[in-house]
Amino acid sequence: MKKILIKILLLLTGLFIVYSCIDDKGTNPGTPTDNGNYFPNGEGSTYKYEITRTDSNGSIMAGNRFITYDGDTLIRRTNYKIQLDSLEIISQKIPFTTFFRTTETGVFYFVDTSGISVLLPDSVRSSISFQTEMRLFLFPFVSGNSWTVYRVSYNVNDLLSYNVVDFTAKYFNDEELQLNLNGASETLNTKKVEYILTIQDDPQNPPQNFTAYIWVADNIGIVKSEGSAAILGIFSGGGIALSDTSEIYTQNLVEYNIK
Numbered sequence: 001m002k003k004i005l006i007k008i009l010l011l012l013t014g015l016f017i018v019y020s021c022i023d024d025k026g027t028n029p030g031t032p033t034d035n036g037n038y039f040p041n042g043e044g045s046t047y048k049y050e051i052t053r054t055d056s057n058g059s060i061m062a063g064n065r066f067i068t069y070d071g072d073t074l075i076r077r078t079n080y081k082i083q084l085d086s087l088e089i090i091s092q093k094i095p096f097t098t099f100f101r102t103t104e105t106g107v108f109y110f111v112d113t114s115g116i117s118v119l120l121p122d123s124v125r126s127s128i129s130f131q132t133e134m135r136l137f138l139f140p141f142v143s144g145n146s147w148t149v150y151r152v153s154y155n156v157n158d159l160l161s162y163n164v165v166d167f168t169a170k171y172f173n174d175e176e177l178q179l180n181l182n183g184a185s186e187t188l189n190t191k192k193v194e195y196i197l198t199i200q201d202d203p204q205n206p207p208q209n210f211t212a213y214i215w216v217a218d219n220i221g222i223v224k225s226e227g228s229a230a231i232l233g234i235f236s237g238g239g240i241a242l243s244d245t246s247e248i249y250t251q252n253l254v255e256y257n258i259k
Contacts, residue, residue: 035140036218038191039107041081041100042259045069047221049251051087051236053229056246063089065236065251069259075099080110087236100136106147107136127155128164136235137216138169141191146170149195166198167231177215179223182255188223190215197231208245219258225251 080099200207212227229247
């Protein structure tokens with residue numbers, strides 16, 4: 001069984017390149033106090049980020065990430081916007097496409113789990129519970145705001161189940177950042193979000209825990225990401241990076257054009 005669960009994790013490593021939404025409203029105590037626009041996504045808007053990945057040996061790999069919002073599409077009777085991404089690392093250009101939608105309460109990305117179900121044995125398929133949607137943000141960003149990003153559960157029997165993947169997030173705090181944007185130094189008031197990814201291939205073994213942070217600015221969007229590549233690789237098209245669990249990923253916005 002452990003081998004099957006490891007296989008699921010490997011499949012998810014590639015699957016998470018395309019995101020999705022969760023209909024879980026999470027925990028959001030109190031009255032909304034901030035209605036800022038933390039994920040502007042007008043048609044034709046563009047972003048350029050400088051990225052680095054540092055492995056456990058201290059080796060650094062640097063590059064750029066480009067994002068463009070370009071059109072929309074209908075998936076399973078739901079309208080999604082199209083996000084075109086491109087990673088440029090070591091003279092390689094890696095394009096990929098994701099699909100998202102936004103509401104007053106959050107940002108949701110689409111994930112197709114049908115490929116995993118087909119590859120799993122019949123004896124296991126009914127015991128694995130996949131959430132078909134991933135939630136990036138829960139609005140508004142207020143104290144106590146927390147939510148489920150994604151979860152994969154395995155039902156051992158009628159009395160025992162556990163989460164193979166438990167991905168959660170919470171609003172962490174407000175933080176002032178100074179960045180060089182569009183060729184000029186800017187001081188931004190940002191909202192900092194903490195992400196925690198817990199992976200457990202066997203309930204008898206201790207889980208692996210990973211942490212990362214994303215900073216967002218009003219009327220700009222994501223301006224910085226930093227932390228475990230196991231998490232931020234998901235959000236940048238690299239999937240769950242488990243080959244080097246101590247690998248660190250950083251992403252800083254350097255240019256943007258909001259439409």
